[in-house]
Amino acid sequence: MSTLCHCTILRRATRKLSAVYDLALAPFAINIAQYSLLRVIAREQPLSLTTLGRRTELDRSTVGRNVRVLEKLGLVVTRKSEDDQREAVVALTAQGTDTIQRAFPAWENCQRDIEAKLGAGKIDTLRTILDSI
Amino acid sequence: MSTLCHCTILRRATRKLSAVYDLALAPFAINIAQYSLLRVIAREQPLSLTTLGRRTELDRSTVGRNVRVLEKLGLVVTRKSEDDQREAVVALTAQGTDTIQRAFPAWENCQRDIEAKLGAGKIDTLRTILDSI
C-alpha cells in the first residue's frame, strides 16, 4: 500500500480544481464557493443561515460570514424573519440573480472541461466515491 | 448531465475527510495539513520554503505561514541558509520527529478506514482521477 495520504491528495486536487473554477468565474467577481452558495440560495430562497448550513454541510458560522461577503458584494440581502425573531433569512438581490445567470456559462464550461478531461465514466465514479466519504 | 457542481462535491468531500483525519490527529495537537507538511519536511530536510511550496503545490506565502505555526508549536526550526542569504531553510526539531512518529498510527488508521470503506480498487481509481486533475 502506498504511503501517500489519501486526504492530502484529495486536498491538493480540490485546491487545483477550485483554482480552475475561480479563474473562470473571476470576470464575474465571484469564486466557486460563492457561486455554489448563490445557487443554493437561488433554489431555496428565502432561507435561514442554519438551513443554508445544513444544505451545504458547512458550519453555520462559516455560512454567516460567507453570506456577509455576498451581501457586501450586493448579491444577497438578509433580513430578520418575521415568524422567528432569531432567524436571519437570506435572499438574492436582482444583481445576485443576474450574476448567477451571467456566470452560468463560465461555470458550465468548467463542468464540460473536467468532464471531457476525465470522461463521463470517471466523473460518475468520482461522484460515487466522494458521496460515500 | 447533472447540474451538480463537480468542484463543490470535491470541496465538500475534502472538508469531510479532512475533519476525519483532523479528529484522529487531535490528540497530537496537529491537523492533517500540518502532519502532511511535517512529513514532507521530514523526507527532504533541510529544505527552503520555496522548495517546500513546490513539493506540496502550495503557494510559497501559504507555506511560510504554515511553517510559522509549526515553529510556534516547536515542531520545526527555520534558519537562514548559509549558501543563499535569501533562503530560509526548514528542519524538524526532535519534538517534530517525535510527533510524526507518535501520530503515525492514528494517520495510518485513517488510511485503513478509508481504504476499507471504499475498497482498494476505488482508492486506486480515486488517486488516478485526482492526479489527473
Added chain:
DNA sequence: GCCAGATGCGGGCATATACACGCATACATG
C-alpha cells in the same frame, strides 16, 4: 566589476473554514 533581471521572503489583504462562547428568542413541561 556593474547593472538588470531573476529569485526568495515577509507582510498586507482577502476569503474559506471550524469550534467555543455568549446572547436572544422560542418552546415545552410542570
Added chain:
DNA sequence: CATGTATGCGTGTATATGCCCGCATCTGGC
C-alpha cells in the same frame, strides 16, 4: 404562567489558502 432547555446568530480565535507588493540577494551578460 414560569422556568429550563433547545435553537439561531454573531463574535472571538485560529488555521489554511492565494495574490500582490516591496525588499534583499543572487546571477548572468556586458
